[in-house]
Amino acid sequence: MAKNIQWLQDNIDKINLADDLDETKLAEIGRKIVFGYNIDEDSRKDWWKLTQEGLKIARQVAEKKSYPWAGAANIKYPLIATAAIQFAARAYPQIIQGTDVVKAQMVGKPSLDKENRAKRVGMHMSYQLLEQMEEWESDTDQLLTSLPVVGMYFRKTYYDTLLKRNRSIGISPENLVVNQKITDLKTARRITEKINLYKNEVIERERAGIYVEKINESMQQNDEEDKAELFLEQHCWLDLDEDGYDEPYIVTVHEDSQKVCRVVARYDLDGIILTDKGKVKKITPVDYYTDFGFLPDPAGNYYKMGFAHLLGPINETINVTINQLLDAGHLANCQGGFLGSGVRLKGGVLRVKPNEWIPIDVPGAALRDNIFPLPVRDPSPVLFQLLGLLTETGMKLAAVSETMTGEAPGQNTPATTVLAMIEQGLKVFTSIYKRVFRSLKLEYKKLYRLNRLYMDDVEYIRVLDDQMAVFQQDYAADDLDIVPVADPTISSEAQRLARAQAMLNSLQYNPTKGGKIGILRYYYEAIGVPDVDKFLPPKEVEGLVNSPEPPNPDLIKIQSEIITNKGTLDIEMRKVNALQVKTEAEVELILAQVKEMNTRAIKNIADAEAKEAGIQIDSYTAMANAQASERAYSIKAKAGKDESDGDNGTSEQGGVQPVEAQPGNGEGLPTPMGVAGGLPESVNPGANIEQSLSGSNGDANYNAIGADIRAEQNT
Numbered sequence: 001m002a003k004n005i006q007w008l009q010d011n012i013d014k015i016n017l018a019d020d021l022d023e024t025k026l027a028e029i030g031r032k033i034v035f036g037y038n039i040d041e042d043s044r045k046d047w048w049k050l051t052q053e054g055l056k057i058a059r060q061v062a063e064k065k066s067y068p069w070a071g072a073a074n075i076k077y078p079l080i081a082t083a084a085i086q087f088a089a090r091a092y093p094q095i096i097q098g099t100d101v102v103k104a105q106m107v108g109k110p111s112l113d114k115e116n117r118a119k120r121v122g123m124h125m126s127y128q129l130l131e132q133m134e135e136w137e138s139d140t141d142q143l144l145t146s147l148p149v150v151g152m153y154f155r156k157t158y159y160d161t162l163l164k165r166n167r168s169i170g171i172s173p174e175n176l177v178v179n180q181k182i183t184d185l186k187t188a189r190r191i192t193e194k195i196n197l198y199k200n201e202v203i204e205r206e207r208a209g210i211y212v213e214k215i216n217e218s219m220q221q222n223d224e225e226d227k228a229e230l231f232l233e234q235h236c237w238l239d240l241d242e243d244g245y246d247e248p249y250i251v252t253v254h255e256d257s258q259k260v261c262r263v264v265a266r267y268d269l270d271g272i273i274l275t276d277k278g279k280v281k282k283i284t285p286v287d288y289y290t291d292f293g294f295l296p297d298p299a300g301n302y303y304k305m306g307f308a309h310l311l312g313p314i315n316e317t318i319n320v321t322i323n324q325l326l327d328a329g330h331l332a333n334c335q336g337g338f339l340g341s342g343v344r345l346k347g348g349v350l351r352v353k354p355n356e357w358i359p360i361d362v363p364g365a366a367l368r369d370n371i372f373p374l375p376v377r378d379p380s381p382v383l384f385q386l387l388g389l390l391t392e393t394g395m396k397l398a399a400v401s402e403t404m405t406g407e408a409p410g411q412n413t414p415a416t417t418v419l420a421m422i423e424q425g426l427k428v429f430t431s432i433y434k435r436v437f438r439s440l441k442l443e444y445k446k447l448y449r450l451n452r453l454y455m456d457d458v459e460y461i462r463v464l465d466d467q468m469a470v471f472q473q474d475y476a477a478d479d480l481d482i483v484p485v486a487d488p489t490i491s492s493e494a495q496r497l498a499r500a501q502a503m504l505n506s507l508q509y510n511p512t513k514g515g516k517i518g519i520l521r522y523y524y525e526a527i528g529v530p531d532v533d534k535f536l537p538p539k540e541v542e543g544l545v546n547s548p549e550p551p552n553p554d555l556i557k558i559q560s561e562i563i564t565n566k567g568t569l570d571i572e573m574r575k576v577n578a579l580q581v582k583t584e585a586e587v588e589l590i591l592a593q594v595k596e597m598n599t600r601a602i603k604n605i606a607d608a609e610a611k612e613a614g615i616q617i618d619s620y621t622a623m624a625n626a627q628a629s630e631r632a633y634s635i636k637a638k639a640g641k642d643e644s645d646g647d648n649g650t651s652e653q654g655g656v657q658p659v660e661a662q663p664g665n666g667e668g669l670p671t672p673m674g675v676a677g678g679l680p681e682s683v684n685p686g687a688n689i690e691q692s693l694s695g696s697n698g699d700a701n702y703n704a705i706g707a708d709i710r711a712e713q714n715t
Helices: 002-011 023-043 045-058 079-095 112-132 134-150 199-207 312-333 381-398 415-454 457-464 471-476 493-505 513-526 542-546 553-563 566-611 617-639 650-654 689-693 696-714
Strands: 102-106 152-160 165-171 191-197 229-238 247-254 259-265 272-274 280-283 289-293 337-340 357-360 371-373 480-484
Touching: 002 272, 002 280, 023 045, 023 191, 023 229, 023 247, 023 259, 045 079, 045 134, 045 312, 079 134, 079 312, 079 381, 079 415, 102 112, 112 134, 112 165, 112 415, 112 457, 112 471, 112 480, 134 152, 134 165, 134 415, 152 415, 165 415, 191 199, 289 415, 312 381, 415 471, 415 480, 457 471, 493 513
Parallel strands: 337 357
Antiparallel strands: 102 480, 152 165, 152 289, 191 229, 229 247, 247 259, 272 280, 337 371
């Protein structure tokens, strides 16, 4: 089984697998391809017959008539052509809007990196379609003109190895055959493209190794006429490895001789899905074709309906009615009849052409008795009324009215009524436009895949003019969705301008700078301003364009006051009261601790003075005073009791600095609390702290203690 998988992988890069197959296998494949093509062609013959009749009417093909006489009127009323032109005229400028036809949308959470990548991918793919792929825009014009008439159109998207670029060429439904009973192209077992090649083109392919040799010998040899012959390129399923599972291939066959010209794989490595045991579970084919449909068939058939099918019968009836009126008028204007000279008529049908007089033998004395005009009637007014009814019905079905073609319905019709009529007329086509945009999205995704596989890195940088652009990163990501840039909801010019004006009026209410820029861009594009980027700032920083503007503090304060209710305030007040009670208890405890520490500090001073002589007890006393004052101020400041700004610097500037420990001068004394450690921040002292620890009472206490110590030393 591993060998089988390796064989599938090796086939991907081969130019022509037919070189590896024997003649018997190739003959079998050729018969199978032609047989399947004939089945599919036969399944759609009724649809194609109606399509051909409608095409003749739409193209105004002139045909001669022999009834009721040779050269009789054969006018074709342009109902289908008018409807098709109306559709193409509205759709074409919507799909191709300036230089932007593709955009990449972010999938998932937006970010500045995704936004920049999406912008680069959209810009590059738009350049490819409009500049590099020269045939794309003209094919799009052809698509939008043919689609409303025929009902179907196809695009083939692939990488051209000769031109070294992507191609997306249009294919008419006449040249792409599938079975009428399929639901979509993805599930079709066969997709056959009819290709007409001249003998010289076949020889070129043979010598390039694309076709097998001697295929041109099977073509008809006609030296007098250089005639192209039919080749069938069928996207089908074949079991070439004979494992019981069909693989997707592309087979090209000469239709007359049924000889196989080429066989190539229609899958890539990503399309081979294996089971846990290494067996081939599924092979996903590569899609080349994109179908564009106008109106689904009510019977559920694959080929869609166009104006050729919807308006063909009624348009043909209108043509007959007009021609009858013209013939009657012609016969009335150019009369014919009989000239008497004795009646000698032979049997059978006698037809008289306009302006033709037939002599007959009939007796008559006067000249008027020998001239007998045919009894011709004027054109029937009833027939003319019937023509008006048929025409009106056809125009309603095609959504083609006077207002839709630019003509005013009446002098007294209000402008708002006219706009409403235009809007209703456009709604008829809304679903059709959405189908077109859906198909364009599928086509763009095929191009996205081809860019990931074949695009040149240098080309990507050159187009974007950005040295930091790396197409492997931009196109390899699966978090971008490729979509058409236009809005599938087509609107009239008046509607678009009205919508743009409404957007501009909302500019002042948009909360983000990015929203304001988007509104201005939409307005400029709607009124047709060229080079819109010259008037708008670039999106360099995500926060610049996407973040909301700073909120108004006053507005937030008012909103907070409104949101806060009385119950919440009561709860918070109870918490404050409980905290205040707790703080007062802590203050009393800390006051007791401070008194104890100050007493211990003075005792240490006394012990040091007793041990060493020459110590200046006044300095220690002043230090203790300063420490007590500083601690009292700190506690008071924590409690918020001091409201005088003039006393704030007392302990820092006016107080006595601690005496630095010197050898023999009380070295190793413990640092009193308040000099280095500080009190806990939760202290909320009472009003009696200053009186207890600072001021005159404090100094007197320290002086008294000093006097007692000196008296004890003298003793």
